[in-house]
Amino acid sequence: MATKHIWQSLAQDSGLFMCHIKKTFILLLTVAFLLSAVAYVFDFSFETTQRFSQAWLNKIMNQTHYKVIKSTSANRTQKDVLAPLPNQQIQPRGTAIYHHVAHPSNYHFILDEPDKCKQDPFLVFMVPVAPHQLDARNAIRKHTWGNESSVQGKAVLTLFLVGLTGGAEAQQQLEEESRQHRDLVQSNFVDSYFNLTIKTMVIMDWLATRCPQAAYAMKVDSDMYINLENMMTLLLSPNTPRQNYITGYLMWDRPVIRDKNSKWYVAEELYPEPKYPTYLLGMGYVFSNDLPEKIVEASKEVKPFNIEDAYVGACLKLLGVAPSSPPDPSQFRAYLGQYNREDFLRVITTILGSPQQLRDIWKDVKRPT
Template structure:
């Protein structure tokens, strides 16, 4: 990766300190050799770690194992349950959960599970959600539960950040972490891991929602919509629909997809990834069909591709205006009627939520 691991730098410093206190040439040469050999070996190990998505790092992180009894190290590459040779990289069972002790779907059966994909280091966003719409656990008589889905940290002080994630989970027990590298280009993997977790851990819930961490969510309106007449209980996917949008071929765009990866000029209709809702029966179907669909890094378009491959249609929400994009000016009356809005910061989420929930009619 071009950087030494913390262990490499500590070892190098220790060897250099010993070296400066030795006077004999033979010892000086010996320690020089040990230094070069150690740095070389650790650098090679570091590259291997990232090749296997930090599995060796996690297995050797004894402090993480001691502070989190639920920690489970990823399977080694040679393990018979590894499926790299059988399936492409977006197939979620190529990856394995290393934090997953949430009580969601285990001691109860929620009506709706909200899953928030979020970067490991974005504690601020998680705390804002825990103070706002994540507190909505019983709405119109229905149990609602929220969890956060993380991959492995890919930058900064990885060991320290992973320990912070582990300690946070010990406090809240609402983090689910898998052993893929958490990055923008891996959002499709992240989404498919969400589908796999829901399919295996929450098969009896009615609905689930994938919702980004920068979103305002009006849970009352969401549940009201789901309980309205005519809402399907099976094969249901809804949200803000993008109808056959063009594929971006501009190499400077972060949404660029090359012709060789996806040759069609348009995507099938899909729901915008900021927040979409689906019946739980779709999750296992998405996991299975992902074996046969070439992955792209546009995760919401990929879900649309899965729907097309399954021969299924998306459903327009009863009131499409409830799934909003960016708001222009905060208005309490407007926010009392919508389901989602994209926000600019976690501070906005707390401020707007507090104002919406204050006593008195919003309009």
């Protein structure tokens, strides 16, 4: 009987033990299921958020094409490469750079002023500027040289060219600025230093297609001072050509930078020659307005590279157009140093340090004497 009782007790304990095992197993299965569900939901939410954050950019870039240019440039940052199109990814830095084809037919205008030149301006200033640089635009359009509509009896016009803003809120602000001032042109390329060649070619395309009736145009950076009186005196001179003319700060025999750590690095596959053809420094050059259409056409044959002013020089070389030295080369200056009013009364262009400096100098130069 004792033996029977022992076996009955062991059987009961074994049953209880198996019951505990079953409960524990069910609990572990439940926890595993819940963890899997959480991971799935998180992954779905992350992917959905990514898709939503790029939806606006992809929508306005869906007509854009690019080539992949191999590079190991060490100083390229994420902001200097182009955003991917749908179903395409950016390679890690140091493996590839996404570079749009420079010919402007690869892009379209998001903001445009197609009727801006109906009044037949004599001179059009085209200012490439970053979307966020509102203060620079306001300093030009409201307080200084961009606020002038007539110089020596000739109509002048100023417009700003920007690329993509990188976000819906910034885009809305830019569109509101456009409605207020009617002087913004925007195209669907990523606005970055690496894409200045694209920016310049889009400027040329706008001039060729929207404003061919202008006599002259100037590509001028947003940090530049321009003496409009001296500029107009140059263009109205009987010795200034009306066709195939471009002048500014000339660059001769400039070597191509092959140092991959340099901001101005250009790979041999993009530009194989050891030196650039003669070109005009990109801070500001003025040209007869027959050239934009010709430069755009030449860009079909000239492989794009990322030094925009030298690229324009390469297009001019193909066209057989030699940049002209200005009658007084000292009027196109990079820097003037310490402010002297007389210096600013003599020059045509020079680089300044800030929008506020432009305002202050303009006010002083224009004061009655």
